[in-house]
Amino acid sequence: MGMIMQYKQVQTISLVIDALLKSYLNRHSKALIVRFDVHYPEDYPMVSGNEDISACIAYVAKKYKRQGLDPFYIWVREQLRSVHxxxxxxxxxxxxxxxxxxxxxxxxxxxxxxxLGCSVSGCINYCLSDGDSDYNGKMIRRDAGPVIFDIRRNEVLHQLSYLAKAYTKELGYDGLRNFGCSRIPNT
Structure with a gap:
């Protein structure tokens, strides 16, 4: 599975995205992929780690796991000029x-x-695109046939390539992980 390159990318994250999607599509004949961005409220105190996003994603994953939806996730951390x-x-x-x-x-x-223990109204970006109702919430279906399957998979890889963009990740290593993901099962 080849990643569609739109941005200068962090190779490690690109490889993880490829492996995560490949593993998930091997487990499920239909996969729903949803993109979103998470921001801190402007007046939130300074943070120094990834504990908040890890706790948030763990809560979401646990909820979907209880519903039998076998959630996989990936998150990447970015910071350029903002406080958070x-x-x-x-x-x-x-x-x-x-x-x-x-x-x-x-x-x-x-x-x-x-x-966070506070109101987070407006802190979740839904990553929607005006005029393209199919931009987010993409369903990849094996039963759609190999051509459609590959088109959808490539659309998802293209969308997820944004997570691997190097800009805002290569300004110096601050000692923190800049991404986290579900454990990819050995196949």
Missing amino acids: PHYHCALLLNGQKVRGYRHVFQNVEEAWGRT
């Missing part, structure tokens, strides 16, 4: 058991608010 980092995220869910995707945004917002 922000996170670009993707969630993969079993497409046999779920259709819509907007519930993901509600669950992430609830988990983020619970994690």
Whole structure:
């Protein structure tokens, strides 16, 4: 599976995205992929680690796991000039058991608010594109045939390539991990 390159990328993250998607598509004949970004409220105190995003994503993953949706996730941390980092995220869910995707945004917002202990209204970016209702919440279906399957997979890889962009990640290593993801099972 080759990554569609749009941005100068961090190779490690590109490889993880490829492996994560490949593993998920081997496990499920239908996969729903949802992108979202998570920001801190402007008046939130300074943060020095990734504990908040880790707790938020763990809460969301646990909720979907209880629903039998076999969640996989990836998040990347970025910070350029802002006081706080922000996170670009993707969630993969079993497409046999779920259709819509907007519930993901509600669950992430609830988990983020619970994690931070404050209002997080406006802190979750839904990564939607005006005029393209199919931009987010992409379903990849093996039963659509190999041509459509490859087109959809490549659309998802193109969208997820944004998570691997090097800009805002290579300004110096601050000792923190700049991404996290589900454990990829050995195949």
